[in-house]
Amino acid sequence: MQPAFSIIVFTALSGLGYGLAAILGLGLLDPSAIATKVAHVATLVFIGAGLISSTLHLGNPQRAWRALSQWRSSWLSREGVMALVTFPPLLWSAWGTVVEDRYLPLPALLGVLGAAITVYCTGMIYASLKSVQAWHTPLTPACFLLLALAGGSILGALAGAAGGGNTLVLTLCALAATLAAWTAKTAWRRRMLAMPSLSTPETATGLGTIGRVRLFERPHMTENYLTREMGFKIARKHAAKLARLSFMAGAALTVAFLLLAMAAVAGAPSAAAVLLGLATASHLVGIFVERWLFFAEARHAVMNYYGA
């Protein structure tokens, strides 16, 4: 599948924003600290930027409001509705912290719930597509949720180290979420690599009863919408290397920085903050490569008609 830049930015940024919103919503940070206030604003910026980015790939973005209408059947519509529904409690909660130095449990917890459901909907948009077999598994929303929580809790720990709260507890949360997320992601990738293809050129053409089917001639000599959108193959030969890179950065390096930060937190709190900054950076590298691969590696059933 074509890894559209706007979608990668959207899923990565909004995941980060909703993850941080969940940590803030649980009241783990001191509402009177500057770092907590900044974190609240960052949450809204990440989510807002992500949502704006998601409309950039639309053919007719001026009609985007219509996407709120089909929540009964469409996961994309549900995601849009949930993103809007979640925004007021997040804004209210941010107002309480930024302006009134208070943690407001009601909007905060509603925000946590909304954030979780929104990210789940994002994952289900992909998981609901049977035509893209790699995505069609409950592990997809699980990865989206856990990676969002990992990113959010790393940022939460960073805010904690910057004066917002108990760095040790927050870093421990980040460590647990990061380990869980990359365990799920590893399971996701193992499944993708091991699964036999649901559809083949033989089932796609129905000619399997005669013999082995091979594309002889494409409908057109040049590329078309389908081959560009569904037949993305650029750099697929580097997929294994990129998967290792995303795992090294997102999991191994991030965990190492988190452990070092936990060791440093008592003696050298400023060093812990720097290490958590590094953990954030390596998580971001990991998540962007992971998201790119999520699209670039996924094969679409239609390519059985295009000889790939």
Add this chain to the structure above:
Amino acid sequence: MTSLPTERSGKKLGLVIDLDVCVGCHACVVSCKEWNTGGYGSALSDQNPYGPDVSGAFLNRIHTFEVVPQGGEVIGEADEARIVHFPKSCLHCDDAPCVAVCPTGASYKRGEDGIVLVEEDKCIGCGLCAWACPYGAREMDLAAGVMKKCTLCVDRIYNETLQEVDRVPSCVRTCPANARHFGDLADPSSAVSVMVAERGGIDLMPEQGTRPVNKYLPPRPRKPLAASAGALLAENTTGATGFFAWLDGMLDRI
């Protein structure tokens, strides 16, 4: 509403495509493009139409496949090995996955005849329906930013200003080899249903669970090349009778 219709009439309009007959001339591709550029919805745009990287939206495309049976290597030398021209357009699935994913309600399946359509004024061009379709039946019109798909020529088949013979999809009307047929596949006595029953019509990718309405008739069993070789290469005249025996004798004598 993008849910699939809950109330359906007994009608399932669709196409039956005969893979034994299609010669791969692409006439249906051209007539489809022509009709749908002037008809229902926005024009089917092309990008860079006179440049080296021409591309555009098509609702019907012909792929060509090579089918090689077990043990076969070269086309025509072993048993059933053959080239099959393969027209592909929307299959108007009973369980159309493209419909339920639409966030705006632009994509819908009609209860009265089962045709899957896009209401272009509602389409935001997110492309999710094209992702959901395993057959590649939907293509984005890059000029209009809306999704295009086969309408089963809904603006022809009910159009009483056309002569009755023309009230079929453009591709069916055009096909010079009579490889494409249009009708009600829910009615077991319709010509298309009879054809499907007699020839063992098949669904494409049944494992995707889409329950397509359109059916494909598989190529008929073919005589291997070697079986015809004897007749074609006959050189002796033993066993000739009648006029040919007389001619044989005369030619020997000259």
